[in-house]
Amino acid sequence: MNSSDVIVVGGGIAGSVSAYFLAREGFRVRLLERGELAAEASGAAAGMLLPIGEARGRSALYRFGMRSLAEFPELCDELIERTGFDPEYEASGALHVATTETRLRELQTARVALPEAKLEVLGADETRAEASLGPDVCGSLWSPGEAHVRSPLFAKALAAGAAQLGVRIETGTLVTGFVRRGDRVVGVRTPDHVFAADHVVLCSGAWAPSMLDEVGGGFRLPVEPVRGQIVALERPESASRAIIFAENVYLVAKRDGTLVAGATQEHVGFDRRVTAEGVLTVLRAATRLAPALATASFRGAWAGLRPTTPDGLPLIGPHPNLENLILATGHSRSGVLLAPVTGRWVADLVAEKSPVPEELSPSRFAPA
Numbered sequence: 052m053n054s055s056d057v058i059v060v061g062g063g064i065a066g067s068v069s070a071y072f073l074a075r076e077g078f079r080v081r082l083l084e085r086g087e088l089a090a091e092a093s094g095a096a097a098g099m100l101l102p103i104g105e106a107r108g109r110s111a112l113y114r115f116g117m118r119s120l121a122e123f124p125e126l127c128d129e130l131i132e133r134t135g136f137d138p139e140y141e142a143s144g145a146l147h148v149a150t151t152e153t154r155l156r157e158l159q160t161a162r163v164a165l166p167e168a169k170l171e172v173l174g175a176d177e178t179r180a181e182a183s184l185g186p187d188v189c190g191s192l193w194s195p196g197e198a199h200v201r202s203p204l205f206a207k208a209l210a211a212g213a214a215q216l217g218v219r220i221e222t223g224t225l226v227t228g229f230v231r232r233g234d235r236v237v238g239v240r241t242p243d244h245v246f247a248a249d250h251v252v253l254c255s256g257a258w259a260p261s262m263l264d265e266v267g268g269g270f271r272l273p274v275e276p277v278r279g280q281i282v283a284l285e286r287p288e289s290a291s292r293a294i295i296f297a298e299n300v301y302l303v304a305k306r307d308g309t310l311v312a313g314a315t316q317e318h319v320g321f322d323r324r325v326t327a328e329g330v331l332t333v334l335r336a337a338t339r340l341a342p343a344l345a346t347a348s349f350r351g352a353w354a355g356l357r358p359t360t361p362d363g364l365p366l367i368g369p370h371p372n373l374e375n376l377i378l379a380t381g382h383s384r385s386g387v388l389l390a391p392v393t394g395r396w397v398a399d400l401v402a403e404k405s406p407v408p409e410e411l412s413p414s415r416f417a418p419a
């Protein structure tokens with residue numbers, strides 16, 4: 052039996068950031084990924100770091116998102132220095148665009164409610180001129196502090212950083228179950244090995260519930276796959292370098308000249324195909340918002356399955372019924388944004404340093 056202090060299951064952003072922060076704390080870590088690193092949701096994401104996102108005031112997602120956003124510049128610099136991989140962090144700012152009066156009022160309310168974010172309301176003409184947008188636009192909120200990364204590169208930089216700190220990363224290794232001693236998890240099984248560990252951190256995204264069904268002791272993990280399809284265009288000169296975030300579509304300008312337009316939100320189980328309807332939906336919304344995109348070259352389209360919880364917040368914390376099993380999954384639409392705080396909280400939990408905020412505890416979904 053091979054042994055480590057901590058086994059991390061899943062090599063998306065949640066797994067890689069957990070492994071990285073754990074290794075920085077001095078733990079011996081093994082990360083097991085059934086396929087390739089960042090080949091699921093984390094490789095598909097647009098990489099927006101957008102805590103104001105849906106601008107519903109000072110929500111938990113806003114508070115944790117702002118805290119996480121603030122950690123990106125230093126974390127990305129550290130990863131570049133350590134690994135040579137550049138996550139392409141861009142402090143682009145974001146224009147939250149309203150195409151209805153109701154949305155405009157919400158954005159105006161957000162400006163007043165969140166003074167620390169230094170938000171600025173722009174009128175319809177100013178917004179259209181700023182980002183070459185079409186006639187539907189009725190105003191916007193300029194958010195100077197929001198940013199984006201290239202999600203697959205960020206995930207790979209975290210994994211490379213973890214490897215450099217001594218984490219053993221084994222791809223092509225499916226975890227088939229847990230090894231238990233009573234209510235304690237003492238390791239995991241793969242088809243060829245049993246790995247012992249003091250702690251197991253479950254970061255298997257949309258697939259996490261199936262692994263727990265067998266051992267959950269009555270706790271069903273409320274995580275479901277929600278498909279997101281996303282389209283890449285060649286960025287026209289007229290397109291803004293800021294993130295353009297509207298009610299039904301967003302546009303993100305990447306360093307290589309790609310403009311990413313996303314994304315659908317579909318409840319289709321584990322179907323990760325790109326469909327004609329999905330691409331059409333995104334392109335219709337994108338070209339309606341920014342008509343100049345109709346003549347942009349098409350670079351590709353892809354899809355991923357967001358591990359989604361009923362309240363949109365991740366589950367970070369101990370399993371309600373099993374000792375030594377930590378959950379770090381269900382990041383829904385914000386797994387890239389919340390990566391730094393996720394890594395920090397997972398490392399703190401294993402080190403028994405400080406608890407994770409109650410709002411994120413998996414126990415919030417456990418029957419009383």
Ligand SMILES: Cc1cc2nc3c(=O)[nH]c(=O)nc-3n(C[C@H](O)[C@H](O)[C@H](O)COP(=O)(O)OP(=O)(O)OC[C@H]3O[C@@H](n4cnc5c(N)ncnc54)[C@H](O)[C@@H]3O)c2cc1C
Binds near residue numbers: 258280
């Ligand atoms: C189209 C789209 C756009 C998005 N845009 C953004 C955005 O702009 N900003 C943002 O913050 N978030 C965004 N997200 C959400 C973000 O991508 C997710 O929240 C995040 O990537 C989840 O990371 P994860 O590591 O939990 O899951 P995943 O990336 O899905 O990783 C889970 C990993 O676990 C592995 N695994 C599963 N079962 C096993 C097993 N039994 N044994 C071993 N390995 C296993 C899988 O192979 C996979 O690699 C977007 C998502 C999509 C789909």
